[in-house]
Amino acid sequence: MATPIDDNPVAIVTGITQTFQCKTDAGRPSSRIQWYISDTNITSLATPQDDVCSLNCNGKVISSSVLIYTVNREDEGKIIYCTALNIENQSVGSQNKTVEILYGPDQVIISPSTQTYTVSEATERVGPITCSADCKPDYGPNQVNISPSTQTYTVSEATGRVGPITCSADCKPYCTMTWSGPNLPAGTTSVLNLSNIDRNQAGNYQCIGANIVGSLTSVTILIIVHYGPRKLNISPSTPIYTVTEKNESVGPIICSADCKPDCSVTWSGPHIANGTTSVMNLKHIAQNKAGNYQCSATNSVGSLTLVKVIVIFHYKPFLDHTRPFSPEFISATENNTLHITVTINANPTPTIEWTFKAETDMIPCNFSTILSNTSTNGFSSLSFILIDNVQYSNFGEYIISARNTIGVFYRRFIVMKEANLRQEIFAHTKENTGIFVAGLVTLVVGLLSLTTAIICIVRQRCKNKAPQSCKSDEYTNVQRSNPAFTDAYTTLQSDMETRPHQEQCGNIYDECRGRPGAYACSSSATNESEQKQHQEKGINTYEECGRIFDANSYDNLIK
The missing domain is CATH 2.60.40.10 (Immunoglobulins)
Incomplete structure (x- = not known):
């Protein structure tokens, strides 16, 4: 048998049409639903609804009916319920509920009922006069008021505040006033008060007034929060x-x-x-x-x-010219102190090593590692050698090497007695000067080789001809093609310039039937090879003991 479920309101406003619904649980066959208000059958005011098959109903259905009823004040206290019948003479009723009728005043009563009073000023009085009305429960809110009436607030985070904003409504009985909005402080009722406002409190706020008769929402309050960067x-x-x-x-x-x-x-x-x-x-x-x-x-x-x-910029080591450093040539005397210092700038921090080769050591490249002192501050590494009591064996060549993952720096120091220093400086300067001009010399040698070959041809022709002056008209304007050579025979006419090299050279030659000494002619291929080697290594660099030194000892970052 199906059991009806009554899910209807209890409090109803008089004169208002109210909808009631009665619904059974699943049963077989379909149920017939009846409506009653106390003992009066009011099913004629109801509308049966289509049966609904429950989940996996297996023939069982849910029956329902909707009642539309306008209550009167006379229905106060009456019982409204529904019944369901699907087997003859076996019906089930819903839970009985007492209807509470809500109504406003039909009449306002004055007590006493006297409507006119005549009194003398100052000495007489009127009242008390009581005013009353029969209401249940009177009325809900017609308007929710906000005070102050400002609807938009713009404030700064942390320092700004909004409120107090009071929400009120005219209700009987009194309405409950509540605020809604983002991240309201706990305990907020009819008064909205926001202090030390956070950015997450920006947004729309509304106040709701409600009693048992009804509810109403206020206008929207917009709060805009200005804030600076937090992250x-x-x-x-x-x-x-x-x-x-x-x-x-x-x-x-x-x-x-x-x-x-x-x-x-x-x-x-x-x-x-x-x-x-x-x-x-x-x-x-x-x-x-x-x-x-x-x-x-x-x-x-x-x-x-x-x-x-x-x-972070990683770079190879270089000499820091902003810090004191020792010169390349150092004068020292026996039994005194020797101090060689240099500051290296590099990133990552380099590994620094000092090596030494004694002046008396005749074995080439026989350098040995010696003790040194190095301290690092940031990208700057100060390294030095200190010998308190210089001996003859301490004179010689000192090399510092600084190496990191990007490159390597070398610097050489020559330490000798005062008497030998000037001579060594001259020799060393001459060596470096020779290296510097090596490229230029190579070029000059090449030009001289070509010129020598041309001279050999001229001499050979002089040998095969009758004696004549070597300064014939054939050799005028000879300096046009080889301005680096200044001999009177160094320029030939264009037809002579095209002769093959093998015809231009000989081991012995006669010059105008004279017999000067033998002259070896250099080939152009040999000079080109020498010039290429100098170009590959660099005119300002030289290699010694497996180390490539720069004429300026890699003293700056650009190199």
Whole structure:
């Protein structure tokens, strides 16, 4: 048998049409539903609904009926219920509920009922006069009032506040007033009071007034919260960049922040381009662009600056000219102190080694490692050798090498007695000067070889001809093709310049039937090879004991 379920309201406003629903649980066959108010059958006012098959009903159905009824004050206290019948003479009723009729005043009563009073000023009185009305429960809110009536507030985060804003309504019985909005303080009722406002409290707020008769919502209060940057965001999020070669780039790196109103975002750092805003691009990075880069965001409420990107520049060691360092040639005397010092700048920190070859040591490249003192501060490494009591065996050649993952630096120091210093300096300077002009010499040798070959041809022709002056008209204007040679025979006419080299040279020659000594002619191929070797190694560099030295000893970063 189906059992009806009554889910109807208890309190009903008089004169208002109310809808009731009666629904059975699943049963077979379908149920017939009847409606009653106390003992009066009012099923004729109801509308049967289509049966609904329950889940996996197996023939069982749910029956329902809808009653539309307008209650009167006379229905106060009556019982309303429904019944369901699906087997003859077996019906089931719903739970009985007492109807409570709500109504407003039909009449306002004055007591006493006297409507006119005549009294003398100052000495007589009127009253008390009682006013009453029969109401149940009277009325709900017709309007919800906000005081003050401002509907939009703009405040700053943390320092701003909104309120108190009072919400009220005319109700009988009294309405319950509640506020709704984002992140309301606990215990908020009819008065909205927001202090030390946070950005998550921005949004729309409303007040609701309600009693048992009805409810009503106030106008919307909009709170706008201005706030400064609380966090900076970097994209990509890489905090450290390591650059190992000049002219590499870092970026674009974008800095952003959540602000209201929008923030002005800027980057700052070593040698940063003017006008860099939220997007940073570092191009042609060198040592002067290594360091910390900061992003700053600012608006009318506040600002925030954080170190967000670190650029590390790795470079090979070089001599720091801003710090004291020893000269290449050092004079020393026996039994005194020898101090050789140098400051190396490098990143990463280099491994520093000192080697020594005694002046008396005749074995080439016989360098041995010696003790030294090195201290590092940042990218600068101070290294020195200190010999308190110089002996003859301490004179010689000292070499410092500084090596890191990027490159290597060498510097040589010649330590000798005072008497020998000037002579050694001259010899060493001459050696370096020779290296410097090696390329030029190679070029001159090549030109001389060509000129010598031409002279050999001329001499051979002189040998085969009758005696004649070597200064014939045939050899005029000879300096046109070889201005580096100044002999009177150094320029030939164009037909002579095209002769093969093998016809131009001989081991012995006669000059105008004379017999000067033998002259060896150099081939152009040999001179080209020598010139190429000098070009490959560099005119200002030389190799010694497996080390390539620069004429300036790699004294700066650019080399």
